Amino acid sequence: MRLKTLLQVLILFGIGLFGYWIYHSKIFETNPPEVKMMVRIGNEEKEVMPGANFWNPYRDMVLYMKDASGIRSYRIIAKSENGSILIDKQEAIVQRPEHLKVLLPKPNVMLKENEHIFYEIIVNDWSNSHFFSGNTTKLKFDFEVDTEAPLVRMVASSYKISYGGSALLIFKIEDKSTREVIVTNGTDQFKAFPFLQKGYYAVLIAWSIRNKIFNGTITAIDQAFNTKKVAIPIIKDPNVHYRFSKIKISDQFLNTKLDHLIDVIGERSPSSFSEPLEKFKYINELIRNKDENIIFRTTNASDYQGYLKPIHFNVFLPLKKAQVVGSFGDDRTYLYKDKKFSHSMHLGLDIANYKNAPILSTNAGEVLFTGLLGVYGNTVLIDHGMGLSSLYSHMSEFEVKAGDVINAYTEIGKTGQTGWAFGDHLHLGILVQGYPVRVAEWMDAKWIKSNITDVFLKAQNIIEGKK
Structure with missing residues (x-):
């Protein structure tokens, strides 16, 4: 009797083991084949999802099939x-x-x-799943033939862009299926925002001070991956000169000014450095780079x-009757x-009035x-729309918090000397989609009127059909 029971247990165990093997075996796997349709764009491939799509039949399309048990047909x-x-x-x-x-075969x-x-x-x-018939994947595509590249037409723009400065571009893309719009200065990309009516776009673009050459282009890509790339028709002014300063650092400065800031940053102890020069480089390069990455990510997003x-x-004009004490x-x-x-490179304008002056x-x-940044100290970042942001640093106190929506001429805090600041002042930065630009332009009413306000007005009149 015991032998019979043991035999039954072994048989059941064997059946279970066999079932487990079948379930996990490639021979009986139940996953349908993975199938992707890809279109070739130069040296790249882009996935085409099933359903309705635009299609340029002059481009090669490739089917990729994948399955653990192998492709049968x-x-x-x-x-x-x-x-x-x-x-x-x-x-x-x-x-x-x-x-x-x-x-993918094409119709003849x-x-x-x-x-x-x-x-x-x-x-x-x-x-051999599904009673040995295997697994099946079915995909359906509805392709509308589209071989025409988008048309890009400039509507209005700033007269010129200066090295380190910014400009406004407003343009129209004529196409039935725009997929992507790429605006670049040759190095950095900028998001173009839909403007007023369908097909129109506006973008503030920067000529970063770190880029010696401006090679601006607008690229329009439609759903069929037809592409049109045009040069930005704007005058480029490279004849803007910035200071090159050589600053001598004394032993007294190295031995008295660094430890406090390192303690405030809190990442390392002053005693962990082998020499004072290492402390200076840590603050001036590593911490500065971390600060600038935070600023870029926040204002670019x-x-x-x-x-x-x-x-x-x-x-x-954040301070009344301010004096410039540091150049952009x-x-x-x-x-x-x-x-x-x-x-290092100074990416803002330092201005000062009196101690703890109100900042607007x-x-x-x-x-x-x-919040508190290492080199910049107490800092406020404000988004003003169209990718334009302003930065206020070294503040002694805040009057606003993240998430606040403020009106023009709102007091946001007081000047101070937090971070790497030696004397009470304000570090003012202006950023276009995260890239610092010439502050002087945005402090000049005439420049704003000619390069921003009038461009908006001209484009609006054209788009809305006004004289």
Whole structure:
């Protein structure tokens, strides 16, 4: 009796083990084949999702098939709008490859613009699941023929862009299926925002002070991956000069001014450095770089769906009767005993009035950030729309917090000397999608009128058909 019971247990165990093997075996796996349609764009490939799509038949399309049990067969069917079969390609694969790549066959007929072609892709694997019939993947595509590249037309723009400065561009893209708009200065990319009516875009673009050359272009890509790239028709002024400063660092400064800031930063102890010069480089280069990355990520991430009217920008005058005590774009080389040992670039304008002077945001916006940064000290970042942000640093106190939506001429805090500041002052920065630009332009009412306000007005009149 015991032997019989033991035998039954062994049989049940064997059946369970066999079932487990079947369930986990490639021979009986139940996952359908993975099938992707990719279109070749130069040296790249972009995935085309099933469903309605625009298609340029002059581009190669590739089917990628993948399955753990191997690909058994595939069938590609293409039909015209009236239901006639243009392609019916079938192939059985006896080698059982786990990966298979097939060029999508194209109809051997002349295709008209806007004509629809319907593809069905059927792929079977070598699994013995589903009573040995295997697993099947079916994909359907509705392709509308589109071979025409988008048309890009400039509507209005700033007269010129200066080295380190910014400009406003408003343009129109004529295409039935715009996928992506790329605006670049040759190095950095800028998001263009939908403006007023469908097909129109506005963008503030920067000529970063770190880029010696401005090679601005606008690229429009449609759903069929037809691409049009045009040069930005704007005068480039490279004849803006910035200071190159050589600053000598004394032993007294190295031994008295660094430890406190390192303690405030809190990442390392002053005693962890082997020498004072190492402390200086740590603050001036590593911490400064971390601060600037935080500033860039915060101001570059702001996004809007579009703008139904132009934005009015006031001049940025955060302090009354202020004096300039530090220049934008100052390229600073630090010397110790006449040897270069560190370098930085000043990406804002330092201005001062009296101690703990009130700071105004003369433009409305949303507060993106209030907090302590290493070199910049207590800092406020405000988004004013169209990718334009302002930065206020070294503050002694805040009057706003992140998330606040403020009106123009709101007091946001007081000047101070937090961070790496030697004397009470304000570090003012203006950023276009995260890139610092010439502050002087945005403090000049005439420049704003000519390069921003009048450009918005001209574009609005053109778009809305006004004289």
